[in-house]
Amino acid sequence: MAESVRSQLLHGVAWNFIEKVLIRGASFFIGIILARLLSPSDYGLMGMLSVFISISSVFIEGGLAKALIQRQNCQDIDYSTAFVANVGMSIGIYWIMFAAAPWIAIFYGEPILVDLTRILSLNFILGSFNIVQRAKLMAKVDFKSLAQINVISTIISGFIGVFMAYYGCGVWALVGQSLCSTLVLIVLFPVYSKWKPSFTFSKKSFCYLFGFGSKLMVTGVYSVVLNNISTICIGKYYRSQQLGFFTRASQFSELISTTSYDVIGNVTFPVLSELQNDVTKLVSVYRKSLFFTAMVIFPIMVLIALLAKPIVIILLTEKWLPCVALMQWLCLARMFTPLSAINMNLLNAVGRSDLFMKLDFSKLPLILVTFAITIPIGVEAIVIGDFVSTFICFFINAYLPGRMFGYGAWGQIKDWRYIFLSLCIMVLSVSTFLHFVTNVWLQLFGGGIIGIIVYMVCCLCFKIVDDDVLKILKIIE
Template sequence: MHNSSLRSIATKGIFWSAVDKFAVQIGQFVVSVVLARILVPEDFGLIGMLAIFIALSQAFIESGLGTGLIQRQDRTDIDFSTVFVFNLLASSFFYVLLFFSAPYISSFFNQPQLIDLVRVLGLSLFLNAVSIVQKTKLTIAIDFKSIAKSNVIAVIVGGFCGVIGAINGYGVWSLVIQSLSGSLASSVSLWFLSSWSPSILFSKKSFKSLFGYGSKILISGLYAQLLNNVYNICLGKFYPTASLGYYTRAKSFADLSAGTIVSVIQQATFPVLTAVQSDKAKLVSIYSRMIRISAFLIIPLMTLIALLAKPIVILLLTEKWVTLIPLLQWMVFARIFLPMSAINMNLLNAIGRSDLYLKVDLSKLPLTILAMIITIPLGVKAIIIGHVVTSALSFLINAYLPGKIYGYGAIKQLKDMLPVFVATMGMAILVFAISYFIDNLLLQLFLGTLFGAAAYLFICWLLKLEELKEVWRSFLSLKKR
């Protein structure tokens, strides 16, 4: 594959992946704002209690097999059918497991409502499972345009149904309606957009081969989901339901930007990195480029959200969510290294070293456990500050192996990010001054965003930052398409 062709494919893939993720996140953000204005923190807290059970079940259902299909070069139709059949069987098993576990989950949290909520929300497992292979096929083809269409349809349908439910007084059930209707719309649209139709064939040999690679991703995924949601269990068990609602909203707002960029980079670059895994020079070129562009985008964005957290929360969600402000400010800094960390880990999967991916992930377990022991008794704010510390240390750990294998580790990555930190600091000083001297929240938000972004881009221009030119060139090339 020639460099020009590779760059064209990667650019097109990133463009449509970005359209997908940002359109979906903006849509979900608008819907979440509307729902938050109608519902109360306790409603979000109840759903937050169930997040870990749904997430762990979904991880088992996928079992890293979709990633295994993308990474494999000699995949066949029997491989796809094998994964499809496994997804169906696994989703049925875990739904039954959740159905009969519902009373115990309800008893643990002392929330009688959870019995029916678990049993209905669990249907999303089956709805998502029937379209995993279709989405994988589109990813392999780098057809992110079709994936974008499916996801946008899901957000529109799910959001509409959820908001209608909230307006009509369904409370927490409007969030369940939103999830199920969105999953159904996504699955149906993926079946229409994908040219692949399953055959009910299952090959033990194919499954064993794919699971050999995917099992490490499964274990790592289970570990990640467990750690990502274990705080929900602790907050739901030992703190008022509203506290969990504030925590999940802070996390959701922070992930709107960081999580979106992570998804764009991972989805678009994984098949490209996999295609050039045998060419070290190309691999490092793409990989380092994505690190720099991610830092260029995410560091100023998260800093701006932290500085303008007060007008964002009060204007969008109303005064009843004022407790969210300091939590959001800390949470965005806990996510500031997330895209760069994800790229470092994604590289290991792309070169077929899911075993190293797992080892790196597990090596961070003592750090996370220590943070939990220290912060959980201290409250929600302390927990999020703990996230900030563990996130920074995790970046250093995640960058170790890529540095050892390809010579582009944490020190070189941070050195590349230094101009971005300088430009962000200049932006932060200006935005802080605007917020200090202007009391009107709407003006704070408008002027802070406008002049903050302008100041950042101007300083980047003064520093002759290559990423600014790269983003501008990509924008111009996409305009011509």
């Protein structure tokens, strides 16, 4: 691998890791405070809107951000065209959501959703001003600037959210936090990106960007709907409190899973795009990205699942205990999510967004059957079904990369065999400790320390950590 590409990848991973640790850490701490001040029903109300907000966000971006990153030698006219398209789409989507708000409230049987939808949807217009500037920084692998922007935004908006929750604003504290975050980003992105938006529009540029991005947009909408089917159904057929437990459990499980993919996936996409004409280097980066992600994500998710009960009791109090079992199954399911995403991301990096879309749609029958079976049974059955379908989807997502580059699911699992062996030893050690200890504080800290030490010792014994991983962990520049 060329030294410049290796250095770019390692520096990007290092700074992206710093960013995500700081942001997720701050968000986690703020979320704990908010969960103590707010009720499960408050989170349930926000959960009911999550699918509509997510789908609208996909339409607004239209895949243009990734198209800008994937396209080599982008000109200023390309960025301006994407900016105009994003802003125009966001205004249209906002008015659609404004008009649809009463219907959303009727669907869930919650009148407050009318005002919540209309106020929260202002994020669409505000956020559209940042999409191109974020893509520009990502294309340059400038995760140092992204880290500083996002950390400042998280801290300021978190303070506003906690302040509003403390003074009894209820669910509006979560809305205020979200809007404040977007407003701060509007101020910071122009300063760091050094790019001023204009309203210059090129039909030729738009056709190219949309030609690539439209497939990602369709796939994105499809993915959002599938990923939120459980949220929709729980909100529709069960109480908002049940949805609140599910939402909180999802936030715990996705904290590490999303961070892991953000750190590796967001860095590797521009790097893989740059290497799309050099298959040998492309596969090398792709393989190491998967291995490093598995090495980090597997032990953390398994350890959180083992320690779910003391985590919930200590951090959220006993009023949140019903989310323990949900959190355990979701943690196991999210072990495979970032790995599947990296496998799929490779197709986008080489410009095959059409294959990305076809592969994603091929999973639809499996997911629909799983939900059809589990939804009538109950919320816990839904998350167990999620685990089963996610595990199977990992093999589906790795199929085309395996055919194209000779590194499919079984090859990946073979590379991870010592990681799995280390996990088994860690689970046995922590489970034995928890069997003899009943104090939740001792369970959390004692079990956590034992799990980390046992896994690290196994990594050293089996020589899992290689030179590139050590470099990633040491780079702080």
